[in-house]
Amino acid sequence: MAQFQSLPGFREFYPDALARRNHIFRLWRQTAGAYGFQEYDAPVLEPLDLYKTKSGDEIESQLFSFTDKGGREVALRPEMTPTVCRLVGEKANALKRPIKWFSIAEFYRYERMQKGRGRCFFQLNADIFGEAGVEAETELIALLIQCFGAFGLTAEDFYVRLSDRNLWFYYLEALGLDEPRSRAVLSAVDRHEKMGDDAFKDYTDQFGALDSGLKTKVLAFLQIKSLATLEAAVSSIPGEKLGARLADWRKLLGNLTAMSLGKFVEVDLGVVRGLAYYTGFVFEAFDRKGELRALAGGGRYDSLIGKLGYNDMPAVGFGMGDMTFGLLLEQRGLTPTVTQPTDVYVVIGGEAERQAAFADIQSLRSDGYRVDYPLKDLAFGKQFKAAGESGAKLALVYGGEELAKGVVRIRDLAARTEMEVPRDQVSVVVRDFFSGGAE
């Protein structure tokens, strides 16, 4: 039977599935536009080194990578961040700040499939470049929240966990840990929610057991869930860094509260977003029920553009994928089927009438109406049934009786009423009907 299958982890979009996908993209695009973000796009295939430079050589095992016919090592893009950094870095001096950009694009990762994760997926990416202050985080977190809200999702359905890698580093530094040890602790913090105490195994292997007093403090810190607790934990520690950082926290949370988005955001220092390049605030969106994997994630990455060989530029961004998001919409019954209905269905008596109908069909189509008709002769009953199923508002009847009188019978399919219209008036009547004045 199936001689050829699609490759594992790749998706095919039949019309109803594509309609759902387009619905998601339409609202994302509209929302990003409302926040003043400009859309861009970029190549699907990139030099392999672009990703190795950002993430390390190990990344290759998780990429669709190969050598092209010119001997170049290339990879299908697994994410947008390095690419958009290049775009911005190349023209940094010519771009008006702040740079607020977004894209909706497909990505590829060579990895094992799981619920909400495949080998190809779409992602909304939104980034702000050139703004070092929390105003950038404010905009992006607000946009993230509205990208959910636009679908009718509420604070009952999802929330955003907010954390801060800088704060962690300053805190661990104050506890007397050097940078390698701090990184290892952060890695443990990242895994602690899932693995519990085993999360510290790597640290122990590398540096020996973490002092139990320190560990107690770390565990207490990662459980902080409010600004008040955070302030209390930090107040006794000397130094300006932590105090200044707390001021950033107050400002960011204040901004979001002023936008009436406070109820969506939770302080949660247990989130540090695993790896590498984040340099400040980080945030992740989850479903409230805790049944799905992360819905979106982002944060500040001020040093990445410099790492790629350009002048440093502050940057904040997030990405959200279509797969887990689609699961959430489905769970909440928010996936309307929005296939585009026909406007006008043309009912045709026979071959002679078909020739007459073609002129009006083409004319209406040129005017932009969605017009359909049976490709082969069908009984009238079948045609009206097809008209109803097509979603058309109007049926135009080209029968022998009508044409003999020089008229077309126009049926309002919802109201089940009919009228006869002279043939040369058809397009006028149709236009009037659709411009609001029915009948």
Place this chain on the structure above:
RNA sequence: GCGGCCAUAGCUCAGUUGGUUAGAGCACAAGAUUGUGAUUCUUGGGGUCGCGGGUUCGAAUCCCGUUGGCCGCCCCA
């Protein structure tokens, strides 16, 4: 890369201790119906039972392998 479960029509699934020509509902199509959307009825197309091998007189059924899927681990940029 590792582990568990699974694979019969487009979809959801029956299929007895291994036994004649593999079934149902839904969906699709034709007709009843040569001028009006429902309902109903009749009929039809559609299957190498995921694929390959083995056991057997005989395999959708039992065994092995393989591919694919779901779920979890690792990872998650």
